[in-house]
Amino acid sequence: MAAQKTLRIALAGKPNAGKSSLFNLLTGLNQKIGNFPGITVDKRTGNCQLDADVMAQIMDLPGIYSLYPRTLDEKIVTDILSDKSGINYPDCVVLVADATNLKNCMLLLTQLIDLQIPTVLALNMMDLAARSGQSIDVQTLSAALDLPVVMINARTGQGVPELKNLLTTSIKPSSKTIYKVGEEIEPLVKDIQQKFNLGTRYQAYQFLQQTDNLSFLTSADKTYITTQAKAANFFQHKYQGAETVMRYSFIQDLLNKVTLKSSDPEWKKFSYRIDKVLTHKVWGYLIFFSVLFLIFQSIFAWAQIPMDFIDSTFARLSNVLDNYFPDGPFFDLITQGIIPGIGGIVIFIPQIAILFACIAILEESGYMARVVFLMDKIMRKFGLNGKSVVPLISGMACAIPAIMATRTIENWKDRLITIFVTPFMSCSARLPVFTILVALIIPDVKLFGFFNYQGLVLMGLYLLGFFAALISAFVLKLIIKTKERSYLIMEMPTYRKPKWSNVAYTIIEKTKSFVFEAGKVILAISVVLWVLASYGPGDAMSKAEEEVKFEAGQTELSAEEFEARVASYKLEHSYAGIVGKALEPAIEPLGYDWKIGIALVTSFAAREVFVSTIATIYSLGGTEDEQTIKGRLRSEINPKTGGPRYTPAVGLSLLVFYTFAMQCMSTLAVVKRETKGWKWPLIQLAYMTALAYVSAFVIYQTLS
Amino acid sequence: MESLKSIAEMLPGETAVISGFRDDVLSVKLLEMGLLPGTVVRFNFTAPFGDPICITVSGYDLSLRIAEASTITILN
Numbered sequence: 001m002a003a004q005k006t007l008r009i010a011l012a013g014k015p016n017a018g019k020s021s022l023f024n025l026l027t028g029l030n031q032k033i034g035n036f037p038g039i040t041v042d043k044r045t046g047n048c049q050l051d052a053d054v055m056a057q058i059m060d061l062p063g064i065y066s067l068y069p070r071t072l073d074e075k076i077v078t079d080i081l082s083d084k085s086g087i088n089y090p091d092c093v094v095l096v097a098d099a100t101n102l103k104n105c106m107l108l109l110t111q112l113i114d115l116q117i118p119t120v121l122a123l124n125m126m127d128l129a130a131r132s133g134q135s136i137d138v139q140t141l142s143a144a145l146d147l148p149v150v151m152i153n154a155r156t157g158q159g160v161p162e163l164k165n166l167l168t169t170s171i172k173p174s175s176k177t178i179y180k181v182g183e184e185i186e187p188l189v190k191d192i193q194q195k196f197n198l199g200t201r202y203q204a205y206q207f208l209q210q211t212d213n214l215s216f217l218t219s220a221d222k223t224y225i226t227t228q229a230k231a232a233n234f235f236q237h238k239y240q241g242a243e244t245v246m247r248y249s250f251i252q253d254l255l256n257k258v259t260l261k262s263s264d265p266e267w268k269k270f271s272y273r274i275d276k277v278l279t280h281k282v283w284g285y286l287i288f289f290s291v292l293f294l295i296f297q298s299i300f301a302w303a304q305i306p307m308d309f310i311d312s313t314f315a316r317l318s319n320v321l322d323n324y325f326p327d328g329p330f331f332d333l334i335t336q337g338i339i340p341g342i343g344g345i346v347i348f349i350p351q352i353a354i355l356f357a358c359i360a361i362l363e364e365s366g367y368m369a370r371v372v373f374l375m376d377k378i379m380r381k382f383g384l385n386g387k388s389v390v391p392l393i394s395g396m397a398c399a400i401p402a403i404m405a406t407r408t409i410e411n412w413k414d415r416l417i418t419i420f421v422t423p424f425m426s427c428s429a430r431l432p433v434f435t436i437l438v439a440l441i442i443p444d445v446k447l448f449g450f451f452n453y454q455g456l457v458l459m460g461l462y463l464l465g466f467f468a469a470l471i472s473a474f475v476l477k478l479i480i481k482t483k484e485r486s487y488l489i490m491e492m493p494t495y496r497k498p499k500w501s502n503v504a505y506t507i508i509e510k511t512k513s514f515v516f517e518a519g520k521v522i523l524a525i526s527v528v529l530w531v532l533a534s535y536g537p538g539d540a541m542s543k544a545e546e547e548v549k550f551e552a553g554q555t556e557l558s559a560e561e562f563e564a565r566v567a568s569y570k571l572e573h574s575y576a577g578i579v580g581k582a583l584e585p586a587i588e589p590l591g592y593d594w595k596i597g598i599a600l601v602t603s604f605a606a607r608e609v610f611v612s613t614i615a616t617i618y619s620l621g622g623t624e625d626e627q628t629i630k631g632r633l634r635s636e637i638n639p640k641t642g643g644p645r646y647t648p649a650v651g652l653s654l655l656v657f658y659t660f661a662m663q664c665m666s667t668l669a670v671v672k673r674e675t676k677g678w679k680w681p682l683i684q685l686a687y688m689t690a691l692a693y694v695s696a697f698v699i700y701q702t703l704s
Numbered sequence: 705m706e707s708l709k710s711i712a713e714m715l716p717g718e719t720a721v722i723s724g725f726r727d728d729v730l731s732v733k734l735l736e737m738g739l740l741p742g743t744v745v746r747f748n749f750t751a752p753f754g755d756p757i758c759i760t761v762s763g764y765d766l767s768l769r770i771a772e773a774s775t776i777t778i779l780n
Contacts, residue, residue, distance in 0.1 A: 066736045101764045104738045237728050244735040263763070272748070281752040373767050377753045386756075487730070487772055488756055489737055492765035 007056045008089070009167060012077065012112070013096035014105055015063030016493045018124040021154035022096055023060040024505045026164075031505075033513050043088075044509075054168045059090065065104060067111045067206065068240060070410065070489075075213045081115060082206050083216045084199065092118045092171045094163070096154070099129035099136070100263065100494075106251045107244070110178040113145065114202035118171040121149045122163060128494075132263035141258045146174040155499050178250050179243055181205050188232040192225060209236055271494045278370050288374060291367075292393050295358045299397035303350035310350070314343030333527070336534065341526035344606065345519040348666070351428075352401040352514055353507050355394050359405055360506040362390075364498035368408070369490060376488055382470045383477025384421075385414035386488065392418070392469065395425030396462070399667045403674055404510060413482040417473050419674055420684055423667050424469035426462045426659065429607040433658050434461055436611055440630055441651030457655075465659050468691070514670075525665040529605045533576040540573035567616050576601050590657065590693070591650040591700040593638070600663075607663045649703035653696040661692035711759065712774035714747040720780035721745070722761075727775040738762030739776060 013019045023031070027046025044060040061077050069075040080088045093112055097105035102123075112119045123129075123138070142149040148166055152159030181189050181201060185208075193204035207214065211225045277283050318335045325331035362368045368390075376386030384392075387409040394402035402422050409415035426434075435458075442454045535541065548557075548565045557565065571577055580597030587597055595617045603610035611629070618632045636645040662668065662685045671681040714720060722743050725731035739745070739761055746760040755770040 068732065068736065070733060101762075103762050104736075104764065107736060237732055240732045241728070241735055244732065245740060248735070248738070248740050268765075275749070275758075279749065279751060279758075284752060369767070373751050373756055373758065376769070377751060377755045485729070487733070488767065488769045489733060489772060490767050491737075492758055492767050494765075 005054050007050070007054060007091045007167065008059065009056045010059045010061050010080070010088075010090035010093045011096060012061045012093050012108060013063065014065050014098065014108070014491075016491060017063070017096045017098040017105060018154040019060060019063060019096045020505075021499060021502055022094070022122065022124070022152065022160070023058060024502060025154060025157055025160055026056075026058050029508070031509070033509060048164070050164045050168045056167060059088065064108060066107050066244070068210070069213060078206065078210055078213055079215050081112070081117060082203060082210075082214055086216060090117070092120065092167060094120045094122050094167070096122050096124050099123045099125050099151075100132055100134065102136070103248075103251060103255060106254075107247055109145070110247045110250065111202075113147070113174045113176055114179055114200065115206070116173040116200045116202075118173045119147050120163070120166060120171060121145070121147060122159075123149060123151045124154050126151045126159075127153055127155075129263070132267040133261060134259070134263035135261040137258045137260055141254070144254055144257065146176050147171075177202075179246055182239070182242070185232060185234055185239070188228060188234060191228060195224070196221070208234055209240060268494060274495050275370070275492075278367070279373060284370075284374050288371060291362070295355070295393070298354050298358065299351050299394075303354050303397075306350040307347055310343065310347050314339060314346070332534065333530070337527045337530035338523070341523045341530070342519075344526055344666070345515060345523060348398060348400055348514065349511055351398050352404075353511055355397065355401045355405070356507050356510040357503055359390060359394075360503040361498045363408075364496065364502055366493040366495045369492050372488070372490065373492070380486075382473045383414070383417050384473050385409055385411060385418070385486070388414065388418040391422050392425055395422040395427060395469075398427050398429070399423045399425070399664065400514065400670050401510070403667065403670045404514065406674065411486045412484055413480055414486060416480065416675065416680065417476045419671055420476060420680070421469040421473045423662060423664065423684070423688065424465045424472065424660070426465040427607075427664075429664065430461075430658055432608045433603075433610045434458055434655065436614075436629060436633075437651050437655050437658075440633055440646055441648045461655060461659050464656070468660060472687075472691075520669075525669075526605055529576070529602060531575075532579070533571060533574050533602055536570070536574040536577065541570055544569045544573070564616075568618070571598060571613075571616050589701065590696045591647070591653050591704065593645065596654070604663055605665055607658060610658070647704065649700050652703060653700040656699050657692045657696040659692075660688055660695055662688040708777040709780070710774045711745060711747065711776045711778055712757075712770045714778070714780075716747055716749050718780070719744055719746045720778035723777045723779045725775055726777060730772060730775050734772070734776060737766060738764075739766075745776075745778065 011019050011023055023044065023046065026048040030048070031044060031046035033044055046058050046060075048056045048058050050056050061080070062074050064070075064074050064077050067078050067081070069078060080086060080090075081093075083089055095105070095109050095112060097109070109119065109121060121142075123136075129136070138149050138151065148171065150159055150163045150166060152163055154160075179202065189201055189204045189208065192198070192207050193201060196204070196207065198204050198207070207217070207225055208229050211217065211222050211229075217225070278287060318339045321331075321339065322335045325335065359368075362371070371389060372386035374386070375389045379386055379388050388406070390408070391402045391405045394405055399422050402425070403419050406415050406418045406422070409418060438454050438457050438461075442457050444452070444454060446452055447456065540547075544566050548562065548569050552562075552565070576598055577594075579601050580599075581594040583597040583600065584592075584594045587593075587600070592600070595614075598617060599610045599613040602613045614633070615629055618629075618636070633646050634644065637643070638645040638647075668681045668685060671684060672678055675681070708723065709720075710726070711720070711722075722739055722741050722745055724741055725734065743761060748758040748760055748765065750757045751767075756767045757770065757773055758765055758767045759773075760766075
């Protein structure tokens with residue numbers, strides 16, 4: 001075991017070239033998602049046994065066209081490849097190229113050659129290239145670039161054993177230099193090369209070009225480079241443009257030499273024919289909305305069965321353990337705090353898995369690019385982006401997978417706005433709250449004998465959330481300043497049949513990262529909330545039973561009724577109850593009392609907890625029967641007015657509050673994970689709560 | 705120079721040759737995507753509201769916004 005050699009191998013290439021497929025083929029289930037320090041990019045690594053002696057750690061770099069980053073996420077690639085002493089610097093890079101479109105895969109390759117990084121060119125999609133009638137002289141290509149070239153098919157695995165074999169041999173950097181820096185800046189580049197002791201001229205040139213993007217340079221280094229560059233009249237854009245033109249002319253010459261037969265444009269005809277329908281004025285949108293409906297439907301309908309199963313399993317597990325364990329605070333913590341907390345994480349898995357399966361299929365097939373194309377103009381008006389559509393729609397099922405789906409948005413500002421407004425979309429957890437309250441305050445009558453008032457109000461609430469999202473996005477668009485320019489320069493991939501194993505890997509990857517990253521926070525907060533709701537100061541908790549007996553006086557209580565009253569008494573005197581009472585002055589203007597205050601506090605864990613808390617407060621025991629809760633709420637009296645507590649004004653105020661308020665710690669946890677810090681989730685929480693408070697206030701005060 | 709047409713003014717099905725760029729910052733990114741002066745570009749179709757557009761260049765399909773397309777000048 002000890003004699004094993006471990007190689008670090010990085011996969012690079014443009015998006016859609018088949019990098020992920022190759023990564024999945026090489027590493028299998030042996031992958032893990034970590035973070036690059038300090039930035040919002042996932043680091044996908046996995047191990048691969050190349051042969052008996054050589055182990056490789058494979059790293060999947062973000063898809064890029066060139067070393068010059070277009071998005072924040074892409075900066076990491078230059079950063080890694082320019083820092084020879086960095087921990088992520090690879091021993092070898094495999095450049096995955098799309099053989100049907102070799103020209104724009106070669107740009108990055110020529111840059112890697114100039115950095116003198118040992119590189120293997122893996123020509124992927126050779127089958128498609130062959131079908132398009134194209135034929136390449138691989139030997140001449142390999143000789144001209146002085147680097148090994150392998151043909152692979154990342155869909156079937158053809159050529160992968162050869163690639164593995166090749167990687168075990170020590171790969172040398174190519175001896176070629178493609179781009180020579182211009183004479184007028186040569187002294188400058190030489191100076192930087194000497195100062196930082198760099199192996200190649202081009203590396204020094206990259207230091208000049210991307211000074212700000214290289215995280216390993218100290219600020220003194222950066223100042224030195226900028227000062228020198230200024231003194232020598234070095235203009236980044238001017239030289240970068242000239243470099244690209246020069247590289248492409250080299251590539252064009254090379255391709256002219258190695259292309260035995262060029263592809264026949266006819267092969268894309270099928271793709272164009274599909275595009276005619278899918279991007280059509282009418283059919284395009286119609287098909288898109290049908291696809292959305294299907295996704296929506298599958299998240300709601302299909303996920304419900306496993307979710308109910310998980311729900312009941314965890315409830316049963318809690319019960320079984322509760323009977324099995326002796327009494328005591330530690331065991332209570334396990335059965336009532338931790339197990340339901342884990343249940344609260346696991347319950348989201350079906351929705352997340354199904355949603356990401358749908359998204360992966362859309363991405364793999366090439367349809368996602370068309371959705372972006374169709375929706376970009378409309379979304380841009382609101383500071384969003386064509387790529388915001390899917391997260392927003394997913395948000396109607398659950399904000400957690402929706403926010404995870406924003407990863408596809410390249411522009412950081414657009415992505416941040418999308419993350420910020422997604423929780424306004426009414427998710428499935430709001431539904432139980434809405435149903436109870438709507439049924440309570442809206443009469444069950446029909447408008448024109450056709451439209452049900454209750455249904456209309458429910459739809460109105462969904463629309464309210466949607467418009468709040470759009471308007472907030474518009475406001476944020478004006479507030480958030482960014483140097484990053486928003487643009488859409490996106491390849492439209494040819495339509496393809498999805499590769500199912502890639503879909504499966506996506507599901508596993510997303511689910512895993514949700515459970516482990518967001519799950520930790522969700523679990524911690526649920527335990528805290530449980531403690532707050534089960535413990536109180538002084539001896540009020542232990543005296544609960546006596547007190548209830550005393551209050552009941554002569555009245556005979558059934559065992560069930562007695563238990564329910566004890567639970568209610570305990571909640572009232574718990575820390576959560578105290579918080580609820582402390583909140584009362586603040587929420588009174590909204591029409592709420594301390595009992596609703598407790599529900600607001602506990603439902604911060606998740607909105608649907610509102611219903612079960614209300615049930616406990618009003619000593620209803622179980623929450624099974626919606627009619628019971630409704631009946632009890634209807635008879636609740638407001639001691640100040642003598643009238644019912646749940647007037648239409650209070651009900652509407654609560655509905656609006658729950659439409660706007662964040663009230664979901666899982667979302668906060670995910671936003672924290674996706675924005676890498678507490679800043680944005682806290683701003684979001686403050687903004688949504690403030691909006692909810694003010695709107696509920698206005699509603700209550702005007703209506704009562 | 706202002707009289708030069710840009711890709712944004714092309715009609716679906718038209719082909720032209722790229723002659724240059726009007727925006728230095730953007731040009732760098734467009735060059736990288738294979739939009740090089742002297743390259744043939746074909747205007748395929750637009751999205752339903754006329755923006756973004758889809759073009760073929762250097763052997764593949766690319767979509768870009770009108771704002772970006774109007775910085776690319778053409779000869780035809």
